[in-house]
Amino acid sequence: xxxxxxxxxxxxxxxxxxxxxxxxxxxxxICLDKLTYAGNLSTLKGVLDNENFRFVKADIxxxxxxxxxxxxxxxxxxxxxxxxxxxxxxxxxxxxxxxxNILGTAVLMDAxxxxxxxxxxxxxxxxxxxxxxxxxxxxxFTENTPIHTSSPYSSSKAGADLLVLAYHRTYGLPVSIxxxxxxxxxxxxxxxxxPLMIANxxxxxxxxxxxxxxxxxxxxxxxDHCKAIDLIIHNGRVGxxxxxxxxxxxxxxxxxxxxxxxxxKPESLIxxxxxxxxxxxxxxxxxxxxxxxxxxxxxxxxxxGIKKTIDWYLNNREWWExxxxxxxxxxxxxxxxxx
Ligand code: NAD
Ligand code: TYD
Numbered sequence: 435x436x437x438x439x440x441x442x443x444x445x446x447x448x449x450x451x452x453x454x455x456x457x458x459x460x461x462x463x464i465c466l467d468k469l470t471y472a473g474n475l476s477t478l479k480g481v482l483d484n485e486n487f488r489f490v491k492a493d494i495x496x497x498x499x500x501x502x503x504x505x506x507x508x509x510x511x512x513x514x515x516x517x518x519x520x521x522x523x524x525x526x527x528x529x530x531x532x533x534x535n536i537l538g539t540a541v542l543m544d545a546x547x548x549x550x551x552x553x554x555x556x557x558x559x560x561x562x563x564x565x566x567x568x569x570x571x572x573x574x575f576t577e578n579t580p581i582h583t584s585s586p587y588s589s590s591k592a593g594a595d596l597l598v599l600a601y602h603r604t605y606g607l608p609v610s611i612x613x614x615x616x617x618x619x620x621x622x623x624x625x626x627x628x629p630l631m632i633a634n635x636x637x638x639x640x641x642x643x644x645x646x647x648x649x650x651x652x653x654x655x656x657x658d659h660c661k662a663i664d665l666i667i668h669n670g671r672v673g674x675x676x677x678x679x680x681x682x683x684x685x686x687x688x689x690x691x692x693x694x695x696x697x698x699k700p701e702s703l704i705x706x707x708x709x710x711x712x713x714x715x716x717x718x719x720x721x722x723x724x725x726x727x728x729x730x731x732x733x734x735x736x737x738x739g740i741k742k743t744i745d746w747y748l749n750n751r752e753w754w755e756x757x758x759x760x761x762x763x764x765x766x767x768x769x770x771x772x773x
Contacts, residue, residue, distance in 0.1 A: 435511070436507060439629070442467055443478055445616055449621065451465055462486050468765055472518075474599075477744060498546070510551070512551060517559045525711055547605055552608065554601075563613075566580035577723055608672045608673075612675075619656030619746075623757070625765065633758060642770055644707060649716065670728060680721070712762070
């Protein structure tokens with residue numbers, strides 16, 4: 435089996451590459467990644483010498499580059515992680531989100547049509563469903579919840595999902611889509627809540643909590659997400675959407691306080707800052723479908739996963755310190771300087 439994994443130098447994509455090379459040692463994994471600010475080749479250094487792995491630096495929007503790679507490798511499957519993924523950046527500059535997340539998806543699927551494919555899998559997000567109110571803990575996103583997006587990021591992901599389903603109906607492309615809740619774990623880029631708070635706390639810097647910190651996210655350890663995608667691409671039904679989530683809802687402020695506690699840092703570092711525009715209140719996934727059809731269940735409890743994650747950031751300071759000492763500093767100043 436030959437799989438092209440796009441966005442494999444980013445957070446979830448790299449964890450998926452590691453998971454697949456270990457789980458299926460006979461598979462060939464080809465990572466196609468543009469190496470944007472969020473992609474990091476050093477993340478993949480442990481597998482670059484693996485003879486079943488190949489890294490190709492290219493943009494999923496570059497039709498020639500994508501077609502050439504398909505021509506050369508004749509992949510059996512494509513798993514598309516490549517995306518602009520940060521909501522705050524999408525509020526500042528939506529255009530690149532539309533380019534990569536929608537047009538890039540179209541280019542990949544056109545290549546699949548042209549060269550043939552057993553499965554095209556789109557890695558989507560629960561954010562396409564919009565948000566749920568805090569006072570209705572009985573409500574969850576199912577695969578039938580209407581698409582109702584809030585941010586340019588989630589709108590671009592929803593646009594891509596609609597296109598994927600259209601390619602299935604119109605051209606018969608064998609597609610599947612997964613919509614997962616917030617992930618956490620190793621190699622998470624330090625602009626996102628959990629790694630940002632860990633890095634700031636370790637540097638005794640303020641911990642910027644948006645609004646009142648009462649927004650709720652449904653956190654899943656990244657490896658559980660990778661396992662779910664592996665199940666879907668092999669056993670999931672073509673043309674179907676699968677929600678992935680672990681019934682692990684937490685408020686942002688509780689997460690930040692937990693990180694302070696684990697690191698022995700004072701809660702006085704917490705600083706309440708201006709809220710995100712259009713900030714989604716609550717995400718919560720109903721994973722019944724993937725559980726019933728594919729037997730998937732999350733395996734890592736949050737209390738264990740967050741400890742593993744914090745330990746990883748403590749043991750891999752060089753990885754994130756290199757990131758936050760470079761171009762990222764300009765971003766940080768822009769987003770948080772006058773907030
Ligand atoms: P990330 O930002 O850490 O990584 C994205 C990767 O895509 C980077 O390696 C980047 O270089 C690459 N990339 C960006 N534009 C590209 C382009 N035009 N061509 C080729 N490569 C390009 O993102 P992530 O958090 O790992 O998310 C991966 C996917 O999972 C995304 O599609 C995201 O929407 C989805 N998702 C993320 C979460 C989460 O909690 N992080 C939850 C659900 C779904
Ligand atoms: P984030 O990690 O950006 O993921 P998403 O917006 O895709 O869910 O943010 C998670 C939550 O944390 C979200 O409610 C916004 C909040 N947040 C902060 O309060 N402060 C921060 O500095 C960041 C980056 C996020």
